[in-house]
Amino acid sequence: MPPTPRRLFRMIACLFALASLMLGSAMADQRPNVLWIVLDDLGPEIGCFGTPHVSTPAMDRLCSEGVRYTQCYSTSPVCSSSRSALVTGMYQTSIGAHHHRTRQMKPLPEGVQTVMQQFGDAGYFVCDLKPPGVKGKAKRDYNFIADDDLFHGNDWSQRRDGQPFFAQVQIHEPHRPFVQDGDPERADKLTLPPNVPDHPVTRADMANYLASVEKGDKHVAAILDRLDAEGLRENTLIMLFGDHGRPHVWGKQWLYDEGIHTPLIVAGPMIDNPGTSSDALVSLIDVAPTCLRAANITPHARTEGVNILAADFKGREFVFAARDRCGEAADRIRAIRDTRYKYIRNFHPDRPYTQTSSYKQLSYPVVTLLEVLHAEGKLAPEAARMMQKTRPAEELYDLSADPDELHNLAENPEYQSTLKRMRTQLNQWIETSGDQGAIREGDQAYHDAITAEKRKWYENTQRKRGLDPNVSADQYLEWWKKELRLSTP
Structure with a gap:
C-alpha cells in the first residue's frame, strides 16, 4: 500500500533532518x-x-x-x-x-x-x-x-x-x-x-x-x-x-x-x-x-x-476559551478575555450550571455541600448562583474590580459599549477560527450511550464506597465529612 501524501512528506523531512545531522552534527x-x-x-x-x-x-x-x-x-x-x-x-x-x-x-x-x-x-x-x-x-x-x-x-x-x-x-x-x-x-x-x-x-x-x-x-x-x-x-x-x-x-x-x-x-x-x-x-x-x-x-x-x-x-x-461536552453534560460555552474584561456566552442558557456530571458528583464534596445548604436556604447569594436552574445568555465581568466574577454586567447600561466590543470580537473569532461547536457531536443514541456509561460508572463507584447510588444529599455529605476526616456533630 503506497504511503499517504502526509506520511510521504514526513519521510522526506526525516531524511533531510538525518542528512543534516550527519553532515553537521556539531551544529545540531x-x-x-x-x-x-x-x-x-x-x-x-x-x-x-x-x-x-x-x-x-x-x-x-x-x-x-x-x-x-x-x-x-x-x-x-x-x-x-x-x-x-x-x-x-x-x-x-x-x-x-x-x-x-x-x-x-x-x-x-x-x-x-x-x-x-x-x-x-x-x-x-x-x-x-x-x-x-x-x-x-x-x-x-x-x-x-x-x-x-x-x-x-x-x-x-x-x-x-x-x-x-x-x-x-x-x-x-x-x-x-x-x-x-x-x-x-x-x-x-x-x-x-x-x-x-x-x-x-x-x-x-x-x-x-x-x-x-x-x-x-x-x-x-x-x-x-x-x-x-x-x-x-x-x-x-x-x-x-x-x-x-x-x-x-x-x-x-x-x-x-x-x-x-x-x-x-x-x-x-x-x-x-x-x-x-x-x-x-x-x-x-x-x-x-x-x-x-x-x-x-x-x-x-x-x-x-x-x-x-x-x-x-x-x-x-485577547485570549479565547471554549467548553463543550464534558462527560454526560453536553454544552457549548465560549469566552474571550482581555487584560480587564471577561465575556462569556452560554449557547444553552436554559440549562443549569449543575447539569448532571457523574465525575463531579463522585469527586467534588462541595457540590454535595451546595445541594444541602441550598435546600436549607443557607447559601450566600454568591454561592447560590451555582444552583440556579438557568444561566444568562451573556456574562460580562470587570476583572479589575471583580476578580471573582461575581457581578454580571451584561445588562448594565454603563457597560454596553464594552459588551458590544467583546461580543463582536468573540463572533469574529468563532468565524475566522472555524469553530465547529455548532456541529452536533452525534445523534441522540450516541449521547444516550454516554449518559448510560457514566451512570453505570457512578452507580458502581458508589456501591464500592458502601453507598446506595440513590443516596440523599444529606447522607452523602456525612460520607464526605468522614472522607475528609471531619468530626460530625
Missing part, C-alpha cells in the same frame, strides 16, 4: 533540549505566584531562574481538549477536538502537525514520561487520531549520544483524588473565594488541593535534580504549566478564571532576565510555537499560537 548538538513539565489541573496556587499557606520550593526555584507569566490561560477547562490544542498550536474547536474524550475522533486537518511530529522531523528525540520513581504510562489524552506513534520513547535516556530531545513530563497532581493534608491548621488559615460556602468541608477540600500541589512540587524537584545531575540544565528550555485551571466548583469545566488560569514558568538558555515576572496575556496554544522557534524550527503554517519569547511580543490583546 548545540540546539537546546525542550522540556514541558505539565501538572494536571494546576491553577496558579503556588508560592511564587503569591499563594499563602502552600510550600512549593521547586517551582519557586524555577521561577527564580526564569520568567513567570502571571496571565496565562488554557483554551479549555478540561484536559483532553486543552491538551489537543496545546500540542497542535490550534484551538481545539478549529480541529474538531473540543468534546472531552469524544468517541468520534478524527485525524488532524490537512497541514496540521503536532509539536511532537515537528520536533521529530527536525531530528529531535521525542518522549513523554513520568517523574522519577512514578510508575505507569504518562498521560496523553488527545482528541484526535495520529498517523503514527507521536513519541519515540518514554525517556530521554533512550536517545542517541548528543541528540537533542523534546520531552513532556506528566505529573498527576494536583488532579483529584487529592492527597490528605497533613497540616492540621492549614484549613483554618485559608481565605476562601466568596463564591463557595465558608464551611469545614470546603476548607478541608481546599487544604487537600494545596497538599496535592505540594506533592506535585516534589515531583518537579526530582525532575530538576535529574537535569542537574545529568548536566542538562544549561541547554534545556523548560516550560512548566498546568493543562488548565484548578479542579473546584467554578473551576475545572467552567470558563471562569478558576477553570482556565494556570501558571506558566519559562526557564532556560533563552531567558535573559531570570527571576522576573510578566503580566503579558498569553495562551497555552502559544507554548508549542514558542518552543519550536527556540529550536529554530518553523511551526506549521496553520498554527494559531504566537512566539511569546519574540523580542517584539508585548502580550495578546
